Amino acid sequence: MSDKIEKNGDKGHTAQTGYVLVLSDATAQAEYLASSILHHAEEKQGEPLRIALSGGSTPKRLYELLGSSEYSDRMPWDKIHLFFGDERMVPHTDSDSNFHMVKESLLAHIDIPFRNVHPMPVLDDPAKAAEIYQAELQAIYGSKTLEKGKPLFDIVLLGLGGDGHTASLFPGTPVLQEKDKWVSWSQPSDAPHKRMTLTYPAIASSRFVMFVVSGESKAQIIREVRDEDKPYPSAAIKTEGELHWILDRAAGGE
Numbered sequence: 644m645s646d647k648i649e650k651n652g653d654k655g656h657t658a659q660t661g662y663v664l665v666l667s668d669a670t671a672q673a674e675y676l677a678s679s680i681l682h683h684a685e686e687k688q689g690e691p692l693r694i695a696l697s698g699g700s701t702p703k704r705l706y707e708l709l710g711s712s713e714y715s716d717r718m719p720w721d722k723i724h725l726f727f728g729d730e731r732m733v734p735h736t737d738s739d740s741n742f743h744m745v746k747e748s749l750l751a752h753i754d755i756p757f758r759n760v761h762p763m764p765v766l767d768d769p770a771k772a773a774e775i776y777q778a779e780l781q782a783i784y785g786s787k788t789l790e791k792g793k794p795l796f797d798i799v800l801l802g803l804g805g806d807g808h809t810a811s812l813f814p815g816t817p818v819l820q821e822k823d824k825w826v827s828w829s830q831p832s833d834a835p836h837k838r839m840t841l842t843y844p845a846i847a848s849s850r851f852v853m854f855v856v857s858g859e860s861k862a863q864i865i866r867e868v869r870d871e872d873k874p875y876p877s878a879a880i881k882t883e884g885e886l887h888w889i890l891d892r893a894a895g896g897e
């Protein structure tokens with residue numbers, strides 16, 4: 644247990660109060676994140692490190708670095724459990740699948756025990772798939788109720804969409820109102836697939852939330868979320884721990 648949680652108590656961080664770190668470019672951003680994850684893994688001193696991975700394209704560079712010779716042999720993969728923050732309801736072999744992206748960029752290159760990788764199941768019935776994943780999380784957590792000071796995840800990596808979504812918490816979808824379930828699903832109006840996603844309560848049960856955002860195209864939405872607190876889904880992200888915006892200069896400016 645990081646003493647940071649005890650200091651923060653239940654204050655925690657929001658998307659607006661989180662720390663901001665701007666790295667020179669996407670490569671430096673990936674290097675910072677990889678070294679940070681290695682540090683957190685080492686800090687756990689043999690206890691499992693639970694990471695919820697983000698989908699989308701931005702984190703691929705990080706995953707490729709973690710799977711590279713520079714990191715793959717240094718990470719205690721037998722103590723790291725990889726979860727997913729969200730998933731598209733397509734087969735894991737589909738190029739639109741977040742699992743497919745993580746498998747190609749990371750899993751295919753590391754020696755991680757099969758039991759340590761927790762893909763979101765894909766079923767025709769997304770509600771059933773979400774129930775299955777939630778049950779898996781609850782079994783690992785050891786309770787069906789999230790408790791303050793006992794975070795479900797050590798690290799939750801999140802991306803940021805141009806419409807202010809994060810994970811698969813899209814504007815105007817009912818999952819934004821979910822206060823009890825840990826996993827739910829949505830049918831975003833402007834996304835081709837049904838989606839499964841961690842909910843706000845599950846994401847909040849974390850030691851660290853790291854928004855990983857890069858590119859000039861995201862600079863405006865970051866300002867609107869952080870500084871103007873506009874009612875985007877990503878603006879409502881909270882954690883009982885620390886929230887960090889890990890940006891490249893193109894997205895984060897000076």
Ligand SMILES: O=C(O)[C@H](O)[C@@H](O)[C@H](O)[C@H](O)COP(=O)(O)O
Pocket residue numbers: 697698699700701702728729730731741801802803804805808809810811
């Ligand atoms: O499944 C997904 O697509 C992600 O979880 C989603 O929330 C993503 O992080 C943002 O859409 C940003 O995507 P890019 O990194 O591709 O800009």
